[in-house]
Structures are given as C-alpha cells and as structure tokens.
Amino acid sequence: MKCLVINGSPRRKNTWSMVKEVENTMSNLGEVEFYEIHLKKEKIPFCRGCFNCILNGEDKCPNSDIIQNIARKFEESDCIILSSPVYVLGPTGLIKNMLDHFAYYYHRPKLFNKKALVLVSTQGSGKKEVENYLKKSLFNFGVNKVYSCSFRFAGKNKLDNKMKDKLDKVASDFFKDVNSKKLHSPSFYQIRNYSMWRAMTHNNNIQIDNEFWIKNNLENNIFAPGIPMNIFKKAYAKIVFLFFNKIFS
Ligand SMILES: Cc1cc2nc3c(=O)[nH]c(=O)nc-3n(C[C@H](O)[C@H](O)[C@H](O)COP(=O)(O)O)c2cc1C
Structure with a gap:
C-alpha cells in the first residue's frame, strides 16, 4: 500500500x-x-x-x-x-x-x-x-x-x-x-458538488474542463464510473444536475 x-x-x-x-x-x-x-x-x-x-x-x-x-x-x-x-x-x-x-x-x-x-x-x-x-x-x-x-x-x-x-x-x-479496495457510495455533499461541476462543464464554460470530463468518461455519468449508488442517490444526482444545468445554460 x-x-x-x-x-x-x-x-x-x-x-x-x-x-x-x-x-x-x-x-x-x-x-x-x-x-x-x-x-x-x-x-x-x-x-x-x-x-x-x-x-x-x-x-x-x-x-x-x-x-x-x-x-x-x-x-x-x-x-x-x-x-x-x-x-x-x-x-x-x-x-x-x-x-x-x-x-x-x-x-x-x-x-x-x-x-x-x-x-x-x-x-x-x-x-x-x-x-x-x-x-x-x-x-x-x-x-x-x-x-x-x-x-x-x-x-x-x-x-x-x-x-x-x-x-x-x-x-x-x-x-x-x-x-x-472497496469504493464507498458518495455522500449527498459529494454528489451535489460532482453534479454541479458536471453541469458547468456540460455548458462548455472552460474548454480544458470539458475535454477532461469527456476523456475520463465523466461527462455522461451521474457520478464517477465504478462508484456504487442506490436509486435515491442516483435520482438526487439527476435532479441536481438538471437544476445546475438550467442555471449554467
Ligand atoms: C500561529 C499559531 C496560531 C495558532 N492558533 C490557534 C488557535 O486559533 N486556536 C488554538 O486553540 N490553538 C492555536 N494554536 C496552537 C496550535 O494549534 C497547537 O499548539 C498545535 O497542537 C501545534 O501543532 P504542531 O506541534 O504540530 O505545530 C496556534 C499556534 C500557532 C503557532
């Protein structure tokens, strides 16, 4: 380790x-x-x-x-x-x-x-x-x-x-x-912030961020791939993303 x-x-x-x-x-x-x-x-x-x-x-x-x-x-x-x-x-x-x-x-x-x-x-x-x-x-x-x-x-x-x-x-x-090596489900705080940055990059504010999110397969994912989330957290991530996406667009 x-x-x-x-x-x-x-x-x-x-x-x-x-x-x-x-x-x-x-x-x-x-x-x-x-x-x-x-x-x-x-x-x-x-x-x-x-x-x-x-x-x-x-x-x-x-x-x-x-x-x-x-x-x-x-x-x-x-x-x-x-x-x-x-x-x-x-x-x-x-x-x-x-x-x-x-x-x-x-x-x-x-x-x-x-x-x-x-x-x-x-x-x-x-x-x-x-x-x-x-x-x-x-x-x-x-x-x-x-x-x-x-x-x-x-x-x-x-x-x-x-x-x-x-x-x-x-x-x-x-x-x-x-x-x-077990990965934990993220907290609501982690999900909110991830979703906010995802919405920001989705609106193409900063080119280098956008490229990073696409290259790392984050842009189309409600959270980083491979991290477990239950349906409530998934729903929360989608709602927060939509909220910030509206603001940033
Ligand atoms: C510049 C300075 C500022 C400090 N501010 C605080 C403080 O705001 N509150 C507090 O309780 N202790 C404060 N301390 C005490 C330290 O947090 C404490 O002694 C700490 O354990 C020192 O850690 P160290 O031995 O790893 O340097 C301060 C110490 C220094 C040197």
Whole structure:
C-alpha cells in the first residue's frame, strides 16, 4: 500500500506525533510505503491567482514543477494522510497555500479511487472547523472516503493513552478500508458538488474542463464510473444536475 503523508505544520511536534502513531499502527497491520512531504521544505511560492491552472492547464502554473511532483504523489498513492495544526482558527498557511495550487482539482477531479485521513491538532479551539475544511477540500478533489481525527492538546506536549487508543482505532479502520479496495457510495455533499461541476462543464464554460470530463468518461455519468449508488442517490444526482444545468445554460 502506498500512502502519501503531508505535514502541514512547520514543525514535527503535536500533529506529527499523531501522524507517527497512525503510521506505526498501519505498519503493524501490513506492508505500507509512506512517502512524506514536509511542506515547509517544499518552499511553495504563494499562489499568484493567475488562473492558469484552471483555464489553461495545470502545467501552466508558474509553480508547476513543485506542484506537479505533489500531484503525481496524490495520483500514485492508494491513500493520503493530510495533517495540520489549527492556526488562528484555520489550517496553516502551508496547507492552505498548497491547496490553493490544487484549485484545478475542483474543476477536474481525479482522486475518485483514493481514501484519505485528516489529522488536526490544536491547543483549544478550531479543530472541527479545520477538520471539516480539509475533508471538504479532499471530497472536492474526488476522494472517495475521508477519515478524520482531531485533538485538543490543551497544554500537553505528548499524546496520552486515550489519544493513542483513538488514533490506533482510526488508523486500523483506515488501513482495512484502503486494503479492501472497496469504493464507498458518495455522500449527498459529494454528489451535489460532482453534479454541479458536471453541469458547468456540460455548458462548455472552460474548454480544458470539458475535454477532461469527456476523456475520463465523466461527462455522461451521474457520478464517477465504478462508484456504487442506490436509486435515491442516483435520482438526487439527476435532479441536481438538471437544476445546475438550467442555471449554467
Ligand atoms: C500561529 C499559531 C496560531 C495558532 N492558533 C490557534 C488557535 O486559533 N486556536 C488554538 O486553540 N490553538 C492555536 N494554536 C496552537 C496550535 O494549534 C497547537 O499548539 C498545535 O497542537 C501545534 O501543532 P504542531 O506541534 O504540530 O505545530 C496556534 C499556534 C500557532 C503557532
């Protein structure tokens, strides 16, 4: 199993101790190759807001050499661990700046067969907000299922036994799920967003998006091929698509 690990903290302390606990548990369950990216070391310049990735292709991003290395790792891995401490009630600038460079994944989602685990640490506040923000970002990249765990360290500088037990349980569920290769039915949130982007590309707003959706057999599918959906979700996907199609046309 190949697992991409992204460290969104500028240091290797509280959040990193959570990552290491998860890595240990996963390694005890089977063979896992972890590829770690420490964003601080990557020195990604700020997103310039040039829209090149969205309108002209990700290879046209001024920082594409760094970003496409990370993209390759996203796409080659079976699973992703995304970690961040809470900074001023949000994720760190390191994580936010990396995610800004992947805005094109919203338009051209690629990660439908990936599963992810979000790890967040804080002193007191903001853990749910950051957890939810990172989960939503991954869902919009296409990720099939996102596990998460967040802790309030509240003055401590080490994981206690209760935290370790919780992490071990999440890591074990995550490992077993990735290992099973079973793809889950999408949530209504995932279906709504997929249907909205599908309707947008259907109306030929951005040529490169349109080509991507056709080439990947997404344009005529109510959700990414191979992902199970019951009749209610299928009906919901059709209705949402029709709604957005009317708006965008
Ligand atoms: C710049 C900065 C901003 C922070 N903002 C918050 C905050 O809004 N709420 C909070 O409870 N803790 C905040 N913290 C504390 C960190 O979230 C917490 O100590 C975290 O566990 C640090 O993780 P790390 O050891 O992986 O860097 C902040 C810390 C820093 C350095």
